[in-house]
Amino acid sequence: MPVQKITKEEIITIAAGVFRQKGYHNTSMSDLAEACGLTKGLFYHYFSSKEELMKAVLQGVHFHFKKSLFAPAFGNALSPQEKLEKFLGKAKRLFATVDGGCLMANTALETLGTNVEFTPFIRAFFEDWISAMAHIYEHTYQPEVARKVAEEIVQEFEGAVLFMRIYGETRFIDEMLKRAQLRFVQPH
Amino acid sequence: MPVQKITKEEIITIAAGVFRQKGYHNTSMSDLAEACGLTKGLFYHYFSSKEELMKAVLQGVHFHFKKSLFAPAFGNALSPQEKLEKFLGKAKRLFATVDGGCLMANTALETLGTNVEFTPFIRAFFEDWISAMAHIYEHTYQPEVARKVAEEIVQEFEGAVLFMRIYGETRFIDEMLKRAQLRFVQPH
Amino acid sequence: MPVQKITKEEIITIAAGVFRQKGYHNTSMSDLAEACGLTKGLFYHYFSSKEELMKAVLQGVHFHFKKSLFAPAFGNALSPQEKLEKFLGKAKRLFATVDGGCLMANTALETLGTNVEFTPFIRAFFEDWISAMAHIYEHTYQPEVARKVAEEIVQEFEGAVLFMRIYGETRFIDEMLKRAQLRFVQPH
Amino acid sequence: MPVQKITKEEIITIAAGVFRQKGYHNTSMSDLAEACGLTKGLFYHYFSSKEELMKAVLQGVHFHFKKSLFAPAFGNALSPQEKLEKFLGKAKRLFATVDGGCLMANTALETLGTNVEFTPFIRAFFEDWISAMAHIYEHTYQPEVARKVAEEIVQEFEGAVLFMRIYGETRFIDEMLKRAQLRFVQPH
DNA sequence: TATGAATGAGGCTTCATTCAT
DNA sequence: GATGAATGAAGCCTCATTCAT
Numbered sequence: 001m002p003v004q005k006i007t008k009e010e011i012i013t014i015a016a017g018v019f020r021q022k023g024y025h026n027t028s029m030s031d032l033a034e035a036c037g038l039t040k041g042l043f044y045h046y047f048s049s050k051e052e053l054m055k056a057v058l059q060g061v062h063f064h065f066k067k068s069l070f071a072p073a074f075g076n077a078l079s080p081q082e083k084l085e086k087f088l089g090k091a092k093r094l095f096a097t098v099d100g101g102c103l104m105a106n107t108a109l110e111t112l113g114t115n116v117e118f119t120p121f122i123r124a125f126f127e128d129w130i131s132a133m134a135h136i137y138e139h140t141y142q143p144e145v146a147r148k149v150a151e152e153i154v155q156e157f158e159g160a161v162l163f164m165r166i167y168g169e170t171r172f173i174d175e176m177l178k179r180a181q182l183r184f185v186q187p188h
Numbered sequence: 189m190p191v192q193k194i195t196k197e198e199i200i201t202i203a204a205g206v207f208r209q210k211g212y213h214n215t216s217m218s219d220l221a222e223a224c225g226l227t228k229g230l231f232y233h234y235f236s237s238k239e240e241l242m243k244a245v246l247q248g249v250h251f252h253f254k255k256s257l258f259a260p261a262f263g264n265a266l267s268p269q270e271k272l273e274k275f276l277g278k279a280k281r282l283f284a285t286v287d288g289g290c291l292m293a294n295t296a297l298e299t300l301g302t303n304v305e306f307t308p309f310i311r312a313f314f315e316d317w318i319s320a321m322a323h324i325y326e327h328t329y330q331p332e333v334a335r336k337v338a339e340e341i342v343q344e345f346e347g348a349v350l351f352m353r354i355y356g357e358t359r360f361i362d363e364m365l366k367r368a369q370l371r372f373v374q375p376h
Numbered sequence: 377m378p379v380q381k382i383t384k385e386e387i388i389t390i391a392a393g394v395f396r397q398k399g400y401h402n403t404s405m406s407d408l409a410e411a412c413g414l415t416k417g418l419f420y421h422y423f424s425s426k427e428e429l430m431k432a433v434l435q436g437v438h439f440h441f442k443k444s445l446f447a448p449a450f451g452n453a454l455s456p457q458e459k460l461e462k463f464l465g466k467a468k469r470l471f472a473t474v475d476g477g478c479l480m481a482n483t484a485l486e487t488l489g490t491n492v493e494f495t496p497f498i499r500a501f502f503e504d505w506i507s508a509m510a511h512i513y514e515h516t517y518q519p520e521v522a523r524k525v526a527e528e529i530v531q532e533f534e535g536a537v538l539f540m541r542i543y544g545e546t547r548f549i550d551e552m553l554k555r556a557q558l559r560f561v562q563p564h
Numbered sequence: 565m566p567v568q569k570i571t572k573e574e575i576i577t578i579a580a581g582v583f584r585q586k587g588y589h590n591t592s593m594s595d596l597a598e599a600c601g602l603t604k605g606l607f608y609h610y611f612s613s614k615e616e617l618m619k620a621v622l623q624g625v626h627f628h629f630k631k632s633l634f635a636p637a638f639g640n641a642l643s644p645q646e647k648l649e650k651f652l653g654k655a656k657r658l659f660a661t662v663d664g665g666c667l668m669a670n671t672a673l674e675t676l677g678t679n680v681e682f683t684p685f686i687r688a689f690f691e692d693w694i695s696a697m698a699h700i701y702e703h704t705y706q707p708e709v710a711r712k713v714a715e716e717i718v719q720e721f722e723g724a725v726l727f728m729r730i731y732g733e734t735r736f737i738d739e740m741l742k743r744a745q746l747r748f749v750q751p752h
Numbered sequence: 753t754a755t756g757a758a759t760g761a762g763g764c765t766t767c768a769t770t771c772a773t
Numbered sequence: 774g775a776t777g778a779a780t781g782a783a784g785c786c787t788c789a790t791t792c793a794t
Contacts, residue, residue, distance in 0.1 A: 614785070
């Protein structure tokens with residue numbers, strides 16, 4: 001069996017990083033091929049177009065978040081309080097990277113108006129995120145209210161990521177997480 | 189006096205719209221020229237480069253918001269409550285456009301990692317926005333707290349704009365505005 | 377009588393300097409207009425095209441050299457030896473400018489193959505230069521030999537200017553001038 | 565093995581010819597692509613920019629002259645007299661082309677003032693040329709004198725090429741070569 | 753699988769020149 | 774005379790993609 005230099009998954013991971021930092025339209029296939037150590041020609045053996053690659057990246061990122069962040073929120077191993085703490089801690093680690101922030105939000109703002117083919121992937125991601133948060137907050141709120149709270153918290157999260165990037169300060173994330181925790185124990 | 193097809197200000201206004209909908213890197217000088225009814229060559233009579241144009245656009249948008257949104261927040265003609273209502277109403281009208289949302293946030297997420305020359309303009313805009321909101325909320329909160337509240341509300345606002353665009357529903361804006369009003373009369 | 381901001385002669389002088397330093401094709405009409413403090417539009421009131429301007433420049437430079445360098449070589453006020461010394465001294469002052477060297481030679485090498493319209497002006501200039509030198513050297517040589525010597529000296533002069541520019545050292549001019557003087561008193 | 569329409573070396577050779585005849589700034593990438601039978605886009609597979617191409621051309625020309633003209637001057641197979649004759653004969657064949665003359669001198673006069681990146685290549689070329697000639701003339705002169713003589717002869721050579729091009733007559737080269745030979749047997 | 757040559761369109765920008773005022 | 778808007782072609786370069794090997 002020939003040794004594979006690089007897997008599709010690895011390409012997706014690398015591409016996700018490049019897209020996150022540089023944006024979709026500002027990233028060229030050359031950038032991506034180079035980042036993966038592949039020739040441009042070979043790159044097209046893995047992904048037939050930039051658009052297909054981006055879809056795979058969005059799916060890959062979604063999958064990654066689902067596995068490591070969203071799914072555990074539905075597990076029963078931990079108490080709701082513990083789940084929330086774990087969730088927020090992981091979320092911070094995943095997002096609070098000043099160099100690029102949240103690929104999904106970046107891609108949303110950059111492409112929603114022009115590249116409709118990405119919209120379903122973006123929606124699905126946020127849908128899952130909201131659902132996971134809603135599930136956790138159902139411990140404190142009625143389901144419908146929990147859903148609203150979850151929506152608000154995700155919005156606040158993305159707002160905080162934006163500010164983190166604008167000002168280069170992670171405190172916006174920390175402060176936001178505190179508010180999220182507060183709403184769990186002390187509804188308003 | 190030379191007759192002009194179009195003024196710099198008009199170009200800036202049109203370009204702001206195009207950039208807002210299509211993004212910075214996905215907008216070509218041809219797109220802009222066409223949108224303005226100009227030849228590509230003539231564009232460089234007005235702006236020496238795409239980058240300079242974008243800076244002018246960011247400044248222009250900032251100026252527009254300052255005049256119509258931020259500055260009135262510091263006036264004395266209205267009661268704080270009225271000012272807040274006017275402010276939020278205007279903000280909604282200015283931002284709640286599904287076709288593009290907020291140019292500043294779009295540009296921030298798209299260019300912060302790669303086009304540092306835009307960062308000061310983006311920061312200045314948000315700084316002014318926060319200051320205006322903080323001033324209003326100083327009616328209810330101590331100055332330092334008001335500043336924090338203002339930061340949070342701007343973040344929530346941008347989060348709501350993101351959701352509005354992702355889901356194509358303006359309700360996120362409306363709900364967010366209600367929360368902002370609530371925090372004015374009922375601190376938490 | 378309206379005061380003229382700038383005369384054609386002044387434009388020619390300025391343009392000659394710019395062309396000498398930047399070359400013909402690398403100099404834009406904007407460069408020239410700016411160097412003269414004129415708007416591009418007005419520039420075309422003085423010269424109908426870049427080509428016409430260049431012709432005027434070449435003529436102007438030729439005229440300038442004729443008046444200050446070539447013509448005196450035919451005068452009778454000085455002894456041949458003195459004339460030669462004056463001639464070479466002036467030539468040095470006129471050419472030994474590291475920033476651009478000799479416009480005629482620059483233009484020759486740059487345009488002879490593509491812009492035939494300049495050739496007559498270049499030829500006329502060198503013709504006059506050779507004639508002047510030949511006249512001086514007729515004191516020492518037979519007319520036909522003097523002509524050959526003059527041709528050689530002009531060639532050496534341009535070779536020295538080339539080297540001066542390549543190495544940024546004026547010694548090549550000085551050494552060349554010494555050789556020219558030597559050939560006046562000590563034929564070989 | 566990939567089949568290539570054309571090799572880098574061939575491109576360099578063709579480009580050298582075009583640059584020699586048309587000059588650096590007056591030669592467009594389209595001109596070069598067309599001359600090579602390539603599309604413009606493909607050109608950038610081989611050379612990352614016009615400037616890089618020009619550097620490669622200057623290096624290529626230098627290499628060509630080194631191999632066929634300069635290096636043999638240091639060999640021992642021939643007598644000094646024979647080496648000189650061979651050298652001058654080859655030099656004539658290489659330079660005495662009315663359509664463009666000497667690329668190095670053309671490029672020097674055109675770009676020394678504005679494109680400093682080419683200067684080292686031009687200097688290296690002339691340095692080698694002078695060294696080769698100096699080596700030959702060391703048969704007749706002391707090393708230091710030989711160096712001066714070589715410098716002079718190269719200058720005269722370029723002066724002669726200039727005149728050849730201005731007047732369209734190769735006699736200037738022939739006459740110059742005769743003088744060079746004379747200085748070998750009959751120092752002055 | 754793997755290479756990198758090849759394509760053709762399009763990107764940003766500059767230029768010589770003209771024209772209306 | 775004087776301005777600077779306006780034009781259209783061209784200049785350098787990049788890009789997504791395809792193809793022959």
